[in-house]
Amino acid sequence: MADGGVHFDPEVTVPNPARVYDYWLGGSSNFAVDRELGDRMIAIDSRVVPMVRENRHFLRRVVTWLCRNGVTQFLDLGSGIPTVGNVHEVAARVTPEAKVAYVDSEPVAVAYSARILEGNQNATITHADLRDAETVLSAPTVAGLLDFSRPVAVLALSVLQYFGDLENPAAMLDRYRKVLVPGSYFAISHISADDSDVDMDGLADATKQATVSAHPRTRAEVTALFGDAQLVPPGLVWVGGWHAEPGSAEPVPGILGGLGRVG
Numbered sequence: 001m002a003d004g005g006v007h008f009d010p011e012v013t014v015p016n017p018a019r020v021y022d023y024w025l026g027g028s029s030n031f032a033v034d035r036e037l038g039d040r041m042i043a044i045d046s047r048v049v050p051m052v053r054e055n056r057h058f059l060r061r062v063v064t065w066l067c068r069n070g071v072t073q074f075l076d077l078g079s080g081i082p083t084v085g086n087v088h089e090v091a092a093r094v095t096p097e098a099k100v101a102y103v104d105s106e107p108v109a110v111a112y113s114a115r116i117l118e119g120n121q122n123a124t125i126t127h128a129d130l131r132d133a134e135t136v137l138s139a140p141t142v143a144g145l146l147d148f149s150r151p152v153a154v155l156a157l158s159v160l161q162y163f164g165d166l167e168n169p170a171a172m173l174d175r176y177r178k179v180l181v182p183g184s185y186f187a188i189s190h191i192s193a194d195d196s197d198v199d200m201d202g203l204a205d206a207t208k209q210a211t212v213s214a215h216p217r218t219r220a221e222v223t224a225l226f227g228d229a230q231l232v233p234p235g236l237v238w239v240g241g242w243h244a245e246p247g248s249a250e251p252v253p254g255i256l257g258g259l260g261r262v263g
């Protein structure tokens, strides 16, 4: 059982990225198998923990930046297990009427999201595979909440790495791109071994024991995922360095992030 009154099959024997990630972030929606893999990965390169924390801070800065720039609708693909500073909470601080459609394929993430969103008119969770854009976009929880005749920000943070090249994540995003009007955005973060001494190959190798394994990409490959969207300055950088507060510590390498505007 994961805590918090949400009950699941206790016979969880395979670690899952959503729950490993929750463990690293200090959450309690994870099982022993997830913690074991999480600890093995920390032993490979302990920077994995600050890396994912910086990814969450990146998410908050991106959402705040978007709201301040007039974008108030969000489609969060692979949204994960709710943790401190979820998209709808961050957005509502700037724009109380902001709309957020979360999408995830992992039952624990979906159950917790449903629980915290109960009674919320401005945010929904959809249990779906993001690879099936048509199903996601036509779900009443997405189509009934977001107005695609106005700009929408599609968030794909730390999720496209779970798709190998054969699955063609750029083509996956393109199916979402087709329904976006100019002034919409893609926010993407992705693990990368480029320009750093992080043992990303070792970390990625360890994920082969999980339900899905991770595939690091080069800077050029991550840039290509933005398609024709124009990167907002400072471009594609280590997530901790994207619009960092003055005086922030040097960003931890390992996850590249950026925000692209659809023209």
Ligand SMILES: C[S@@+](CC[C@H](N)C(=O)[O-])C[C@H]1O[C@@H](n2cnc3c(N)ncnc32)[C@H](O)[C@@H]1O
Pocket (backbone or CB within 6 Å): 017, 018, 021, 055, 056, 059, 077, 078, 079, 080, 081, 103, 104, 105, 106, 109, 128, 129, 130, 131, 156, 157, 158, 159, 162, 212
């Ligand atoms: C590492 S977590 C990232 C969570 C969040 N986006 C963040 O950056 O904090 C990756 C999430 O993607 C979800 N995911 C993986 N493959 C997916 C798919 N095919 N469809 C929907 N969600 C998926 C996992 O269940 C997990 O919750």
